[in-house]
Amino acid sequence: MSDKSLKDLQQEVHEYISQFKEGYFSPLAMMARMSEEVGELAREVNHRFGEKPKKATEEENSIELELGDILFITICFANSLGIDLAEAHDKIMHKFRTRDADRWTRVDT
Template sequence: MIEKTLKQIQKDVDSLITDFGGYWPPLSMLASVVEEVGELSREINAKVNIKHKKASEPTNSIGEELADTVFSLICLANHYKVDLTLELKNVLEKYRKRDKNRFN
């Protein structure tokens, strides 16, 4: 099976958002990122028994919450025409150089 590239995923998200009427305003999209990170935090807290969920609260997978967060971040990237493939390549190189002796 051939996996999609990040560039293809950005296009898929753009197509979906276009079908739904377009992107939200940037601050609303940022609020969505924060909301999704909060939901991810809630799931991790429950998983490691730091803060138990109520019986009435749904249990979502950590993977689902991570994917929701990534989706929200891709929406922001698309709005600002950010090539995440290029930016992630650059940030990995930055960490390689900056941290090459940091954890020895």
Template sequence: MTIKEAQMKVDEWVQKYGVCYFSELTNMACLTEEVGELARVMARVYGDQSFKSGEQANIGEELADIFWVLICIANQTNTDLTEELAKSFEKKTERDKERHINNSKLKSK
């Protein structure tokens, strides 16, 4: 599925099952909440915290939830994520094309 297709599928789902999009501000709060849920799992998988009994690592699920809400915000703001991601690649390539290659901190990894 392409990003554009994902944007269309989320919009179709919202229209069919969700009735309407939450407000932009509510979706921003939801995005923050979802990122927090990912952070919680990451702290347990890669950090020093442990899972409670019955909990499990669900990094993929949390990433998908973040992507879903991000797509909702993009749809609400008429943002073409495919187009914006392409611009981001161009910007980062121009800005960082030598920065990371010449970073001695990264060469030791």
């Protein structure tokens, strides 16, 4: 198990991408890539939990790897736009905690 923070992950991806002259893809290209990766995740989930088994000719893949691909492209997208994902996370959690405070049935503790 890794103890990397979002900041660590963003830095690691930035160091990786910075090795290449091409750098980050354009936002539109990253959006297309993200859509493609989400589609691949949907396919894996359908194979595992849905009614569509994998064909014998299809590559072995995993939900874990597809989520990793989505995380990577999300980090690339954020880095290219100068977005701190930890800050974005905090803002979203605040939104859910306030907007949806009474939306769901709480577990008794």
